[in-house]
Amino acid sequence: MFQNLRDVVLxxxxxxxxxxxxxxxxxxxxxxxxxxxxxxASDVLQGELIKGLNYxxxxxxTSDGFIxxxxxxxxxxxxxxxxxxxxxxxxxELKALAQIEQLKNTDVYMNAFKQVARGPINTAEGLxxxxxxxxxxxxxxxxxxxxxxxxxxxxxxxxxxxxxxxxSGQASYKRQYAAEFGVDPYTTYEPLQxxxxxxxxxxxxxxxxxxxxxxxxPGGAGFAVGAMGTADxxxxxxxxxxxxxxxxxxxxSLAGMEVSNASTKAFMQNxxxxxxxxxxxxxxxxxMKGVRSRAIYIDKAAAAPEESVAVFLRVRAQLMSLYxxxxxxxxxxxxxxxxxxxxxxxxxxxxxxxxxxxxxxxxVARKVETVSAAIKxxxxxxxxxxxxxxxxDPIARKALEANGWKVEERVREKLAGSQKESDSNR
Numbered sequence: 001m002f003q004n005l006r007d008v009v010l011x012x013x014x015x016x017x018x019x020x021x022x023x024x025x026x027x028x029x030x031x032x033x034x035x036x037x038x039x040x041a042s043d044v045l046q047g048e049l050i051k052g053l054n055y056x057x058x059x060x061x062t063s064d065g066f067i068x069x070x071x072x073x074x075x076x077x078x079x080x081x082x083x084x085x086x087x088x089x090x091x092x093e094l095k096a097l098a099q100i101e102q103l104k105n106t107d108v109y110m111n112a113f114k115q116v117a118r119g120p121i122n123t124a125e126g127l128x129x130x131x132x133x134x135x136x137x138x139x140x141x142x143x144x145x146x147x148x149x150x151x152x153x154x155x156x157x158x159x160x161x162x163x164x165x166x167x168s169g170q171a172s173y174k175r176q177y178a179a180e181f182g183v184d185p186y187t188t189y190e191p192l193q194x195x196x197x198x199x200x201x202x203x204x205x206x207x208x209x210x211x212x213x214x215x216x217x218p219g220g221a222g223f224a225v226g227a228m229g230t231a232d233x234x235x236x237x238x239x240x241x242x243x244x245x246x247x248x249x250x251x252x253s254l255a256g257m258e259v260s261n262a263s264t265k266a267f268m269q270n271x272x273x274x275x276x277x278x279x280x281x282x283x284x285x286x287x288m289k290g291v292r293s294r295a296i297y298i299d300k301a302a303a304a305p306e307e308s309v310a311v312f313l314r315v316r317a318q319l320m321s322l323y324x325x326x327x328x329x330x331x332x333x334x335x336x337x338x339x340x341x342x343x344x345x346x347x348x349x350x351x352x353x354x355x356x357x358x359x360x361x362x363x364v365a366r367k368v369e370t371v372s373a374a375i376k377x378x379x380x381x382x383x384x385x386x387x388x389x390x391x392x393d394p395i396a397r398k399a400l401e402a403n404g405w406k407v408e409e410r411v412r413e414k415l416a417g418s419q420k421e422s423d424s425n426r
Contacts, residue, residue: 112206
């Protein structure tokens with residue numbers, strides 16, 4: 001099973017060899033690229049993402065041939081992030097932090113804070129003044145329990161704590177503010193967790209409404225950044241429902257997809273998926289109505305051993321759901337050497353992944369060669385496509401195309417654009 005995100009992505013590349021013949025010697029003889037590959041942040045990120053009010057991405061980015069690793073300097077200390085999808089989540093959180101800090105300097109916030117100081121909710125007052133205390137400890141920790149490979153995660157979800165469901169309304173305000181900022185209210189990024197706790201306790205005890213707060217923030221309602229957009233239905237669920245309620249809704253959705261009780265339990269109890277990530281992943285799969293064997297994806301996602309893998313798998317599910325919305329061509333999920341991929345109505349395998357930079361490294365070439373013999377076991381396949389959100393190095397593209405793969409880059413933009421159907425993908 002997966003040890004970390006790089007293992008997941010390595011298996012991803014292996015899966016690209018499925019449904020084809022054994023790699024030709026010409027493909028394997030393509031120039032082998034040495035890892036790590038050094039890239040420039042300006043070449044892989046849009047300019048507005050590289051620097052913000054409270055952070056900057058360092059110029060040099062490394063890639064292992066699958067995913068990028070970014071180093072950031074922030075007002076809260078250095079930050080290393082593995083994968084672009086997790087980077088986009090963190091940048092969104094950093095931008096939300098900058099806006100919360102701007103809000104705290106406004107009269108609207110200060111007036112509400114004074115009400116907290118006078119009010120009867122002494123526990124809330126203490127938590128606002130010392131947000132690294134009780135509430136912070138209760139609300140944080142999601143994704144900190146790493147799963148052992150091949151073993152079921154049994155830890156209780158820390159977001160079920162009684163304090164988060166208290167009558168004070170703090171938890172509700174926290175979810176509402178997070179939804180407006182476009183961030184995860186259960187994030188493991190401690191600076192944002194601390195800031196959301198401050199803000200939500202002030203709102204609950206000082207009468208600071210979400211509408212009033214966002215009207216007071218200089219520059220308007222903010223700049224949401226994320227690896228994928230969030231459908232209104234999922235956004236409303238995340239804002240309105242408690243973690244316990246989300247768990248019930250997600251379990252019902254999984255049952256409707258014929259996910260086994262064992263897989264449902266393993267997935268729901270895997271704390272590397274917080275309620276936000278869990279709900280977005282389930283919602284994406286639930287939207288693929290009529291597609292068979294969606295349970296395959298949950299079976300694999302249940303084994304995610306760390307937060308970066310969980311975010312990677314959530315975004316991948318959203319990409320596949322968008323592909324199905326655009327083409328209406330997906331027949332079912334199939335397992336290709338342990339990796340869930342899509343099978344279309346005309347027998348085409350489509351492998352969609354949020355990969356950052358695909359390079360033809362020795363490790364990739366060797367792994368592809370060793371699994372290619374198993375490809376012939378899948379009958380009736382008419383073609384195969386690889387769709388990635390990032391770039392494919394020209395050398396890797398040449399090797400893949402030599403083996404019959406149609407390669408598509410920067411597919412997030414293509415899938416998130418117009419809903420015009422593509423008959424070629426049917």
